[in-house]
Amino acid sequence: MGKNSEMSHASLTNSELDSSQRAAVLATDGAIVIAAGPGTGKTRVFAHRIAHLIQDKGVPPGEILAVSFTRSAALEMRKRIATLLPDADLSNLWVETCHAAALRILHAEKYPFPELAIAEEEQRLELLADIVPRGKAKAWLEQLRGTKQCLEWPQDEASQCYQEALRRRGLADFDDLFLFVLQLFAERPEILARWRDRFRYVIMDEFQDTSLAHYRFIGRLAGEDFCVIGDPDQSIYGFANEGCGAERFEPFTQFAKDRPNRRTLALSENYRSQGIILDAAQQVIARNPARVPRQLRARLERGMPIDISGHQSDRQEAEMVVRRIEGLLGGASRFTVDTGWARDEADSRSYGLSDIAILYRLNAQARLFELALERIGLPYVTYGKKTKKDGREVLAEEDLEDFRDNERAAPSLVHPAGESITLMTVHRAKGLEFPVVFLTGCEDGILPYRREGDDSPSPEEERRLFYVGMTRAGSRLLISYARKRFLFGKTLALGPSPFVADIEDELRRLEKSEALPRKRPKDKQPELF
Amino acid sequence: MRFVADLHIHSKYSRACSPALEPGPLYRWSQLKGITVLATGDFTHPAWSALLQEQLVPAEPGLFQLKPELARQQDRDVPASCRAAARFLLEAEISCIYKRDGKVRKVHHLVFAPSFETAARISASLGAIGNIRSDGRPILGLDSRDLLRIVREASPEAYLVPAHAWTPHFAVFGSESGFDSLEECFGDLAGEIFAVETGLSSDPPMNWRLSALDRVALISNSDAHSPEKLGREANLFDCELSYDAIFSAIRGRDPKRFLKTLEFFPEEGKYHVDGHRKCEVRLEPEETIRRKGLCPSCGRPVTIGVLHRVEKLADRKKGKKPAGAADFEHLIPLKEILGQVLRVGAGSVRVDALYHRLLARFGNEFHILRELPAKDLEKEGLPLLALALERMRKGEVELQPGFDGEYGVISLLAKKDFSHQDQLALF
Numbered sequence: 001m002g003k004n005s006e007m008s009h010a011s012l013t014n015s016e017l018d019s020s021q022r023a024a025v026l027a028t029d030g031a032i033v034i035a036a037g038p039g040t041g042k043t044r045v046f047a048h049r050i051a052h053l054i055q056d057k058g059v060p061p062g063e064i065l066a067v068s069f070t071r072s073a074a075l076e077m078r079k080r081i082a083t084l085l086p087d088a089d090l091s092n093l094w095v096e097t098c099h100a101a102a103l104r105i106l107h108a109e110k111y112p113f114p115e116l117a118i119a120e121e122e123q124r125l126e127l128l129a130d131i132v133p134r135g136k137a138k139a140w141l142e143q144l145r146g147t148k149q150c151l152e153w154p155q156d157e158a159s160q161c162y163q164e165a166l167r168r169r170g171l172a173d174f175d176d177l178f179l180f181v182l183q184l185f186a187e188r189p190e191i192l193a194r195w196r197d198r199f200r201y202v203i204m205d206e207f208q209d210t211s212l213a214h215y216r217f218i219g220r221l222a223g224e225d226f227c228v229i230g231d232p233d234q235s236i237y238g239f240a241n242e243g244c245g246a247e248r249f250e251p252f253t254q255f256a257k258d259r260p261n262r263r264t265l266a267l268s269e270n271y272r273s274q275g276i277i278l279d280a281a282q283q284v285i286a287r288n289p290a291r292v293p294r295q296l297r298a299r300l301e302r303g304m305p306i307d308i309s310g311h312q313s314d315r316q317e318a319e320m321v322v323r324r325i326e327g328l329l330g331g332a333s334r335f336t337v338d339t340g341w342a343r344d345e346a347d348s349r350s351y352g353l354s355d356i357a358i359l360y361r362l363n364a365q366a367r368l369f370e371l372a373l374e375r376i377g378l379p380y381v382t383y384g385k386k387t388k389k390d391g392r393e394v395l396a397e398e399d400l401e402d403f404r405d406n407e408r409a410a411p412s413l414v415h416p417a418g419e420s421i422t423l424m425t426v427h428r429a430k431g432l433e434f435p436v437v438f439l440t441g442c443e444d445g446i447l448p449y450r451r452e453g454d455d456s457p458s459p460e461e462e463r464r465l466f467y468v469g470m471t472r473a474g475s476r477l478l479i480s481y482a483r484k485r486f487l488f489g490k491t492l493a494l495g496p497s498p499f500v501a502d503i504e505d506e507l508r509r510l511e512k513s514e515a516l517p518r519k520r521p522k523d524k525q526p527e528l529f
Numbered sequence: 530m531r532f533v534a535d536l537h538i539h540s541k542y543s544r545a546c547s548p549a550l551e552p553g554p555l556y557r558w559s560q561l562k563g564i565t566v567l568a569t570g571d572f573t574h575p576a577w578s579a580l581l582q583e584q585l586v587p588a589e590p591g592l593f594q595l596k597p598e599l600a601r602q603q604d605r606d607v608p609a610s611c612r613a614a615a616r617f618l619l620e621a622e623i624s625c626i627y628k629r630d631g632k633v634r635k636v637h638h639l640v641f642a643p644s645f646e647t648a649a650r651i652s653a654s655l656g657a658i659g660n661i662r663s664d665g666r667p668i669l670g671l672d673s674r675d676l677l678r679i680v681r682e683a684s685p686e687a688y689l690v691p692a693h694a695w696t697p698h699f700a701v702f703g704s705e706s707g708f709d710s711l712e713e714c715f716g717d718l719a720g721e722i723f724a725v726e727t728g729l730s731s732d733p734p735m736n737w738r739l740s741a742l743d744r745v746a747l748i749s750n751s752d753a754h755s756p757e758k759l760g761r762e763a764n765l766f767d768c769e770l771s772y773d774a775i776f777s778a779i780r781g782r783d784p785k786r787f788l789k790t791l792e793f794f795p796e797e798g799k800y801h802v803d804g805h806r807k808c809e810v811r812l813e814p815e816e817t818i819r820r821k822g823l824c825p826s827c828g829r830p831v832t833i834g835v836l837h838r839v840e841k842l843a844d845r846k847k848g849k850k851p852a853g854a855a856d857f858e859h860l861i862p863l864k865e866i867l868g869q870v871l872r873v874g875a876g877s878v879r880v881d882a883l884y885h886r887l888l889a890r891f892g893n894e895f896h897i898l899r900e901l902p903a904k905d906l907e908k909e910g911l912p913l914l915a916l917a918l919e920r921m922r923k924g925e926v927e928l929q930p931g932f933d934g935e936y937g938v939i940s941l942l943a944k945k946d947f948s949h950q951d952q953l954a955l956f
Binding site for chain 2: 330331
């Protein structure tokens with residue numbers, strides 16, 4: 001390593017990091033929790049931390065295990081580290097997702113058999129053909145997954161036939177990886193010791209969304225120096241841990257229990273969102289009960305107020321969103337420019353297609369936006385599958401789908417050539433940022449989502465989801481809701497989301513002079529009735 | 530042979546375009562206007578491409594003509610004086626919206642193809658990137674350089690020409706979202722650009738002020754959104770009638786084959802000078818600079834027009850014509866002239882009636898505008914029209930330049946011209 005790069009890193013540490021970031025980079029030893037709010041430079045800290053270990057502390061890259069939430073995040077992280085350390089040999093540095101790390105270890109140990117491969121969806125269904133009735137295969141696999149997520153091998157006969165069939169072909173399910181690797185560690189403590197010894201420094205990103213299986217695996221592997229980075233306010237995959245044991249697994253709580261000597265450092269300077277957006281987001285998240293109060297400071301200017309608009313119908317909402325997009329693009333066609341139809345009078349900046357995201361709770365909401373964009377001919381990409389089932393089934397499955405896609409490949413990897421407007425669920429937008437965010441379908445029952453009966457998602461988690469959606473936005477946040485929505489074969493007439501009412505008046509700009517309820521329904525005065 | 534070509538129009542499948550933009554009417558209007566080669570527009574649009582393939586048949590190499598039976602139907606509505614051959618050439622306009630160097634760029638480009646096969650190859654590449662089904666002028670999030678690469682890879686005879694190069698919002702040199710040079714826009718492929726379309730608001734002398742453009746040909750087209758606007762700008766060639774001959778004349782910048790462009794007075798264009806249409810404020814570039822680019826009425830930045838933009842990028846004074854540059858001629862659409870003569874709107878029934886009467890009597894519009902001796906019109910009892918045409922041909926016009934999307938007004942006749950004539954007696 002040359003002296004020049006040493007100097008450049010030292011200067012990076014000084015000039016490119018604020019004081020709380022620098023503290024988080026330099027605290028390398030012991031169990032560390034870095035609580036990183038949205039837009040606080042988490043990725044930068046993560047990369048600088050590794051660069052600091054290698055460059056300043058002389059840790060061989062092979063002794064570091066960095067765990068990212070998605071494959072694209074892992075790739076991006078590797079790129080960032082390489083940029084910081086242009087002269088270092090990073091071939092032994094592990095920057096992996098949990099699954100990839102488990103698979104690499106299993107491959108290295110040839111456990112449970114050499115050349116273990118992950119079964120593709122078609123292979124799984126094919127294997128199941130003789131075991132489970134055709135129509136039930138998917139649901140059956142879903143249930144199996146639930147069991148495995150809780151780190152239990154299924155005991156019933158059908159499952160055992162299926163596992164045996166996988167084994168005969170040298171295959172494993174995605175979810176088997178953690179069972180296998182933990183089984184290996186349990187059976188062969190000397191192997192675990194060797195890996196623990198190798199990875200002296202373990203760093204884990206997006207810790208708030210770590211599942212039980214991920215945590216058990218990485219936690220087992222990590223020694224003294226174990227750093228986790230994340231934001232409890234952005235935990236939106238808690239449901240993935242539901243149903244494992246009596247107590248719900250919550251990663252930060254578990255970490256505190258397992259590592260009582262942990263130190264907590266906070267990143268609290270937000271570089272992403274303009275002040276008004278950040279303030280509004282904090283007003284919303286502050287309402288979550290049992291939340292440890294945290295305050296983020298905006299480093300950007302106040303910016304423009306948040307647009308909040310109500311529409312007659314979901315169709316009209318989609319049309320208006322697309323019209324606003326035309327304005328933000330500074331007119332997409334000569335027609336709209338010449339007629340002055342699309343000018344955004346308040347915002348003189350113009351945005352590019354890839355600056356803009358339309359976010360929604362359910363994939364089913366994408367369709368109307370697609371139609372409206374098609375009509376104008378604006379390029380867009382919709383991420384995520386569309387499911388045609390009724391709402392009851394669809395939700396948990398969809399959110400999980402996003403979760404798994406995140407594990408495998410993240411959106412930025414599958415971008416086609418050419419820029420486009422992004423359509424995705426709020427779940428999928430986790431970790432991403434856009435100068436302009438349309439947070440749509442903000443109705444009481446959609447976001448927060450509610451099903452009939454009592455198996456609705458936790459309202460706290462839905463609030464965090466709304467917070468995640470808001471904090472994706474850099475310069476403009478446009479929130480919308482519809483008074484009528486056609487969803488899963490029913491016409492719904494839902495009021496605006498209570499989360500919207502938590503944003504104080506000074507931060508918003510209502511469109512079409514339509515007043516929103518300022519107080520939450522429960523604050524209404526009874527004598528009015 | 531000498532012929533007029535209009536190489537940029539749209540079909541009924543483009544946003545805000547007339548439903549009359551179909552092959553038959555285009556064929557008929559080509560004859561009324563005096564256009565021999567007309568671009569098809571919109572070849573990337575699947576339905577338009579299908580319609581073209583259904584109604585056109587190959588003519589000279591790279592050119593197409595309306596099927597004879599369809600042509601016969603249309604010819605019934607074309608006066609004998611205007612009947613002539615009319616050909617189509619495959620063209621499309623692509624709107625590229627993308628970010629480069631942190632700025633949003635919105636640039637329109639013309640794409641030309643010598644055959645439906647090549648056109649299909651280009652469409653397939655573009656269709657894989659974005660939506661080409663919704664709009665005849667598709668919006669793609671594609672870098673101009675990448676579009677150029679796709680076009681050039683589709684065929685050595687497929688070409689890209691930046692469209693209406695100076696319009697503020699959608700052009701390669703546009704003040705709002707363009708570039709300062711072809712090199713900046715197309716990078717290493719800039720050498721593949723051999724022509725730019727000047728657009729309505731600029732004419733060749735304005736473009737000659739940039740020495741960087743000396744190496745490219747300047748072409749002019751109508752960008753028509755309805756059949757009546759065909760040929761409001763166009764190109765005059767003297768070469769063989771074929772796709773290859775046309776582009777070789779343009780590429781070669783050969784003043785013997787690419788003779789001249791037929792132009793609007795640039796002041797008539799919608800973005801000639803600066804201003805704010807909403808505030809009804811029109812500013813000459815010097816005035817805008819003095820006011821630091823802000824509107825005296827609302828205080829917000831004005832839309833910078835083409836004249837200002839040219840001034841900014843120019844490295845040469847007015848008056849020099851680069852070697853090899855084609856000539857040009859300023860024209861005003863005949864209906865506008867008739868409107869002035871009759872002192873009614875150019876879209877009025879009376880203008881329309883006189884327009885068709887003149888075409889039937891003397892021949893196509895370009896012939897009347899450019900070649901018809903003024904004496905013939907006097908003999909026809911139209912001395913005011915003769916006077917107006919003469920003034921147009923000599924450039925003796927009064928100009929109120931266009932700004933911020935508002936067309937300019939070109940006056941050929943003054944009040945006193947009407948006083949000693951009794952035009953009403955003619956009708």
